[in-house]
Structures are given as structure tokens and as C-alpha cells.
Amino acid sequence: MALKFEIVTPEKLVRSDEAYMVVVPGAEGDFGVLEGHAPLMSTLRDGTISVYASDGATPETLTIEGGFAEVSETGLTILAEAIG
Amino acid sequence: MASLKELKGRIDSVKSTQKITKAKQMVAAAKLRKAQAAAEAARPYAERLAGVVASLSGKVSGDGAPKLLAGSGSDKRHLLVVVNTDKGLCGGLNSNIVKEAKAQAQELAEEGKEVMFYLVGKKGKAPLEREYASRIVKHFDTSVVRNPGFAEAEGAAEELLAMFEEDKFDVAHLIYPVFKSALAQDPVTQQIIPAPPPDTADDTGAAVEYEPGEEEILEQLLPRYIKTQLFGSLLEREASEQGASMTAMDNATRNAGDMINRLTIQYNRSRQAAITTELVEIISGAEAL
Numbered sequence: 001m002a003l004k005f006e007i008v009t010p011e012k013l014v015r016s017d018e019a020y021m022v023v024v025p026g027a028e029g030d031f032g033v034l035e036g037h038a039p040l041m042s043t044l045r046d047g048t049i050s051v052y053a054s055d056g057a058t059p060e061t062l063t064i065e066g067g068f069a070e071v072s073e074t075g076l077t078i079l080a081e082a083i084g
Numbered sequence: 085m086a087s088l089k090e091l092k093g094r095i096d097s098v099k100s101t102q103k104i105t106k107a108k109q110m111v112a113a114a115k116l117r118k119a120q121a122a123a124e125a126a127r128p129y130a131e132r133l134a135g136v137v138a139s140l141s142g143k144v145s146g147d148g149a150p151k152l153l154a155g156s157g158s159d160k161r162h163l164l165v166v167v168n169t170d171k172g173l174c175g176g177l178n179s180n181i182v183k184e185a186k187a188q189a190q191e192l193a194e195e196g197k198e199v200m201f202y203l204v205g206k207k208g209k210a211p212l213e214r215e216y217a218s219r220i221v222k223h224f225d226t227s228v229v230r231n232p233g234f235a236e237a238e239g240a241a242e243e244l245l246a247m248f249e250e251d252k253f254d255v256a257h258l259i260y261p262v263f264k265s266a267l268a269q270d271p272v273t274q275q276i277i278p279a280p281p282p283d284t285a286d287d288t289g290a291a292v293e294y295e296p297g298e299e300e301i302l303e304q305l306l307p308r309y310i311k312t313q314l315f316g317s318l319l320e321r322e323a324s325e326q327g328a329s330m331t332a333m334d335n336a337t338r339n340a341g342d343m344i345n346r347l348t349i350q351y352n353r354s355r356q357a358a359i360t361t362e363l364v365e366i367i368s369g370a371e372a373l
Binding site for chain 2: 006008009010011012013026027028038039040041042043068070072077079081082
């Protein structure tokens, strides 16, 4: 029971990994994505992505500049403009 | 016949040319690998973005569609975005791109459309200026940075989008070389504005939630899509340039080798002839005594 997620920038595929939960800075507010999340598309604002490897674990953070997130049955895809 | 000294000078000069072409070939081979890797690395982003745009543009159509998708309503003024390299020594690559651009311009002109040029890269400027000096809107210089990256593509795309906003043109085509192999780089023409719907429309049928709305997302996504396409064309250009350069320099090195062989044979023959003449002179001189 893990969420597959990918972080992609125009230059390269930054990460392709599994996590318990990923919190994404959506344009209309942050949202957390767990496994089995309903399909969703959202634009992102500049902010930080928090990757929780397991429930209750200290999150690993990544700074991103704008972009776009897509949640589908296969997992979460973050198309970021740039990774800080 | 050329004197021995002249021949020697020519052999030396061809040898140093060969050294240069050989060095350039090796540099191009090394850079090609890097350029190909960069093009490879950029593919996931482009693919995913195209997929998202495809599934969204299928949903948003009709009146609500943004201008970048629906077009400005006419197709009178065409802008050709021609992506050339900044450096030479890459065989016929740039002249092929220019040829393609001219063919497209010709075709559009015959249909009674107005054609304008937006040039990226140095090498296409001179040949296109000769024929279409008044039609060149802008030249985007990518030679100021060593490795044109996404920032440059973004800069060029923003200029294009601003021009589109100001209603300076109706349709934009992107002309750039596609890297097939080190031997083949074909220039292709692709329409970028209005964005043609990618044909990989995959509708999963799942009810997708949109945040904020579909149209807002699309409005943000389309400029990014155009930027990504420009970025892709810059990467293709880079790989094509190095590939073409490698092939051209390989040929040049081989030609220089052939030339050196030919000149060396000529040199040896002349030297032999000179020695023979000298010998004949000495012998006949001795005989006369």
C-alpha cells in the first residue's frame, strides 16, 4: 500500500518513487495524496512538496516552482517548472 | 609542375587541416552523446504534458476554448519559427533547414497568405535575410549561452505568446531538424499555434476532478506546452548539429587523408625525377671527359 509518484521537470525525470503520502501545494490549497486517491488534475503554486515515506514519518521536502499535478489510477505525476 | 618546396608546403597545410577536422569530429562525438542524453531526459515531461493536453483539449472545446487552442479566427498571417544552429562546420544541416523554410514560405505565399519569420539561432539569419529581409520579425540569439536550456526556450516562447496576444500573427509553425541518426537529420515543420490537439488522446473514462476548472488549467497548460515544444526543438537541434558535424568532419578527415596520399605520391615522384635528372647530368658529364 504505497503511492507511486513521479516528479518531472522539463530537463529530466527527477524522481520516480513510492511513498505513503505526498502533500502537494495546489493552486487552491495544499492537498495530500495517498494511494487510491480519486483522479484529479490541479495547477500548482510555488511551494514545497512533502514526501512522507511512511505514516507519521518526518516528511522529506522538495521546493518546486509552479507546475501541474495529475492523479490517476497509476499514481501521482508532478510536472514542475523547476525544482529548487 | 609544382616545385618540391610548394608540394611540401601543401602537404603540411592539408595535414594541419586534417588535425582540425579530426579534433572537431571527436568533440562532436562526445557532445552528441551528451545532447542525445539530454533529449532523452526531456522526453518524459513532454510525453506526459502532451497526454494531459490531449485529454483536456478533448473536454474543453467550442466557445470556452482558449485562443491558443481555438486560434484567432483567421489564418491569414503565418509566422515561421525557424530553428537553426549557432555554429557552422556541420555539413548541409543549416542549408537544409533554410531550404525547408523557403519551401514552406513559398507554399504559403502561393496560397495567398502573409509570411513572417522568427529566427532562432545564428546560421539561418544570413541566407533568409537575403530573400526575406523585410519579413523577419525577430532574431532570437541563442549563442550567448553555452548550452541553450529551458530558460532560453521559455524566453523565445514568451515572445511568441506576447506577439500572439498582440494579434501580430494567426498561425505559427515551428521548423527544426529532427535527429534520426548521425547521418540523417531531417527538417520538419510543425504547427504550434494554435496548438493542434495531440493525436494520442487517451480517454480513461474516469471522472477527473479539476482544480481550479478545466479551462483555467488549460489556459496555464497551453503556454507551457508551447514552451516545451520549443525546448524540444532546441534539444533536437543540438543533437542534430553534433550529429551532422560528426559526419561532416569524418568525411573531411577522410578527404584530407586521401589528399595527403595523393600529394605525397606526387612529391616522391618529383623528387625521384629530380634525382634522376641530376644523375643523368653527372654521368653524361663524366662520359664527356
